Amino acid sequence: MVKYKQVAQEITDFITKNQMSQHDKLPVIDELTKQFKVSKSTIIKALDILEAKGQIYQVQGSGSFVREVILPGYINLNRPSGLTQTLQGTPLNTKVIEVKLVKPDAEIQEYLDCKDDEELYLVKRVRYIDDQPLSYEESYYRKKYVVYLNEEIAEGSIFSYLKDHLDIKPGFVNSYFKIDHLTTEEAGYLEEDVGEHCIRLVNQFFLPSGAPFDYSVLCYHKDHAQFFVPSNYY
């Protein structure tokens, strides 16, 4: 791991370990350079990463301060790693409906920038929070990149599996959402009436190289889903 990521991780751990909360001040840069034995630039890079993630904010002439607001039960749309990571701390259960290989329709070809004969893994899952249905999800992974998937893997965090076993990690994501209505199939899984309202979220995940590898459509239960988006001005 490169130094600045190492430093960023250790600062995050420091914040957690010391149970620091909003507006608490971090050690000054000069102190951090001594502590981690790296240059000022490396510390600044690490702090910039944490700032971009929404964990801290930096004030010229004053210091760096904790920003992160831990909101149990809120889905952080700025770290859309499936769901498992974003809902840390909240018990999340997964029911896998099916995992199979399919070919893309026109819309999926568009989002995944692929031909109509390319093989994709389709994963259908329902997510429960406190035994309440939270979301129903259909994800398409390009087999070209995600060479293998099965039901057992889909029971857990697919993104952790991709990272740990296939060495795949996303570079960036486009997320789109609006209010929509449940289809018959979706209503069944969310234990709602057909046509009931939901938040429909579409994600397009890209590799660091810019190639899209995952397209997913989710519907969130109107009463059990709440979201959080931290942003910065540059």
Place this chain on the structure above:
Amino acid sequence: MVKYKQVAQEITDFITKNQMSQHDKLPVIDELTKQFKVSKSTIIKALDILEAKGQIYQVQGSGSFVREVILPGYINLNRPSGLTQTLQGTPLNTKVIEVKLVKPDAEIQEYLDCKDDEELYLVKRVRYIDDQPLSYEESYYRKKYVVYLNEEIAEGSIFSYLKDHLDIKPGFVNSYFKIDHLTTEEAGYLEEDVGEHCIRLVNQFFLPSGAPFDYSVLCYHKDHAQFFVPSNYY
């Protein structure tokens, strides 16, 4: 303006002027250093800013590429400058309901980190897109920072006014949203039935110093609002 922001702006202009689209390659760093007569580090800093904004992505050993997806009509939640900037290109009309000075209730005190006797400007506005009601908004600005507001200013972009006339610009924002129901007042403004569904968005805007200066609650019309969130993995 500092150099890297200048360079970032010029690269953005370059992308626009040349009508570059997704996955088009930018000039290499070495060329940019010559063109702008700045160091490599400054170019990299400029590119990092554009990457954080979601406009480009960088691939090691390969180059920098255009990422930005212009989606007419989608509200970009990663640049929540009120609304005027995020819906660029789409005709947006504003009806100001009222602008007045008020004192905060308990919830607002919490979000704005202020006492119960601090003066706040309350702005109520309805936004229309293509003559359809898009959102109804109640924003609270701390008079301590936003020393003056009136109906005429609220007709336009309040954030532009803050930047140009009061030299106030946000440092970061926390946004929260979920599906909710319209109150009687809101339903009237959105031309909907009472209790109808909406997306309820709460924004907490902070100055670069970390002080909250604006708390706003919006309800978006369920049929006319769609959102976009670009994110990066670090």
Place this chain on the structure above:
DNA sequence: GAGTGGTCTAGACCACAAC
């Protein structure tokens, strides 16, 4: 192997904050 971006450093100097 050539091209291209990524990391890291030391150091000079600037800008803003706090006292």
Place this chain on the structure above:
DNA sequence: TTGTGGTCTAGACCACTCC
């Protein structure tokens, strides 16, 4: 005035891509 973060540079070296 001092503390502290921000900007900018030149340069060395590393890592990945593409031919």
